[in-house]
Amino acid sequence: MIQADFQLQRGNFSLDVALRLPSSGVTALFGRSGSGKTTLLRCMAGLEYQPGGRMVFQGEVWQNSKGFRPVHQRPLGYVFQEASLFPHLRVINNLLYGYQRIPATQQQLQPDQVIELLGISELLQRYPDQLSGGQRQRVAIGRALLTSPQLLLMDEPMASLDATSKAEILPFLERLRDELDIPIVYVSHAIEEVTRLADHLVLLDHGQVVAQGDLQQLLTDPNLPFSQSETASSVLQARVVNADVGDGLSELQLEHQSMLISRCGLQKGQATRVRILARDVVLALTPPDDISLLNCLETQVLDIQPDAGLNPNPSQVLVRLQLGQQTLLARISKRSAERMALKENQGVYALIKGVAVA
Numbered sequence: 565m566i567q568a569d570f571q572l573q574r575g576n577f578s579l580d581v582a583l584r585l586p587s588s589g590v591t592a593l594f595g596r597s598g599s600g601k602t603t604l605l606r607c608m609a610g611l612e613y614q615p616g617g618r619m620v621f622q623g624e625v626w627q628n629s630k631g632f633r634p635v636h637q638r639p640l641g642y643v644f645q646e647a648s649l650f651p652h653l654r655v656i657n658n659l660l661y662g663y664q665r666i667p668a669t670q671q672q673l674q675p676d677q678v679i680e681l682l683g684i685s686e687l688l689q690r691y692p693d694q695l696s697g698g699q700r701q702r703v704a705i706g707r708a709l710l711t712s713p714q715l716l717l718m719d720e721p722m723a724s725l726d727a728t729s730k731a732e733i734l735p736f737l738e739r740l741r742d743e744l745d746i747p748i749v750y751v752s753h754a755i756e757e758v759t760r761l762a763d764h765l766v767l768l769d770h771g772q773v774v775a776q777g778d779l780q781q782l783l784t785d786p787n788l789p790f791s792q793s794e795t796a797s798s799v800l801q802a803r804v805v806n807a808d809v810g811d812g813l814s815e816l817q818l819e820h821q822s823m824l825i826s827r828c829g830l831q832k833g834q835a836t837r838v839r840i841l842a843r844d845v846v847l848a849l850t851p852p853d854d855i856s857l858l859n860c861l862e863t864q865v866l867d868i869q870p871d872a873g874l875n876p877n878p879s880q881v882l883v884r885l886q887l888g889q890q891t892l893l894a895r896i897s898k899r900s901a902e903r904m905a906l907k908e909n910q911g912v913y914a915l916i917k918g919v920a921v922a
């Protein structure tokens with residue numbers, strides 16, 4: 565477990581958090597600009613000091629009222645928004661910079677492994693100014709990993725990248741999450757990134773924790789802004805049954821039901837997650853058989869919520885659906901909900917286009 569208790573004042577801004585975070589998987593610190601995400605991450609790293617803070621990592625005290633370990637004495641890697649590589653060193657020497665400075669007995673990760681994981685073997689002899697933004701950031705992540713950190717802190721590592729570079733780097737971040745046993749705390753204000761990567765979510769606002777918990781639960785909580793936004797979505801855990809059923813489609817098993825999606829690079833047996841926008845889900849009382857939709861999932865109505873949020877739309881409702889152990893969101897018109905006479909516990913079919921699943 566990671567314990568992170570901090571109170572800190574910077575100008576008009578005050579941070580006041582007392583967090584208990586899992587010491588595995590990816591925890592996203594999420595919130596709008598100025599909510600205190602970076603300040604909290606810097607506190608965790610020991611880059612900000614304020615008396616009274618407390619940081620305990622897997623039983624090891626990094627700071628409390630009696631002492632403060634400076635950042636270089638904490639076994640962590642830190643990735644900044646902009647990759648800060650040494651411009652005069654080739655990629656390989658940037659990578660080896662931290663690796664060569666830790667004792668051999670602590671070198672848990674080896675250069676070859678990290679180079680393969682991040683797909684940077686073609687870049688080793690280049691200088692940083694010969695790399696794209698996404699490549700630079702992958703090298704920066706590699707350099708942080710090669711210090712064999714016990715905790716990886718990432719401050720919006722994709723903030724300065726264009727959409728193409730983001731799409732290029734995300735699969736590598738997923739591999740990092742899935743293949744290395746290093747907890748990651750990941751700052752972001754982009755919900756698409758968070759839904760792809762995070763297991764646990766901390767929602768910050770004005771330096772305070774508004775909510776924290778399991779990603780799936782928070783996304784579908786009717787009282788939180790996620791389910792109330794235009795881009796309300798659910799993230800569902802699934803397993804790949806067949807990576808290629810033809811026509812570029814893959815078959816997933818999701819709570820004992822089958823789902824077809826169009827995504828490349830999946831492998832049979834692999835666990836994966838799908839993100840489905842609430843507005844992409846259509847509901848039906850009987851399973852239709854003569855329309856183009858690929859996916860028809862049996863669900864049960866949990867509840868029906870009026871549209872909420874900053875600009876509520878009275879013509880819409882949010883239907884929360886039970887799908888095995890998971891929750892699926894559907895945003896439909898109030899008129900449809902009334903016409904179908906939807907009510908709690910009712911069985912209903914959720915129809916989802918294969919191409920609508922991210």
Ligand SMILES: Nc1ncnc2c1ncn2[C@@H]1O[C@H](COP(=O)(O)OP(=O)(O)OP(=O)(O)O)[C@@H](O)[C@H]1O
Pocket residue numbers: 574575576577595596597598599600601602603604753
């Ligand atoms: N040294 C400082 N002096 C005064 N104010 C500061 C200082 N450092 C941070 N702040 C303020 O603290 C607030 C939180 O900043 P922080 O960078 O942590 O937010 P953030 O959520 O990471 O935002 P962004 O997504 O824009 O990076 C901001 O209002 C910022 O202006």
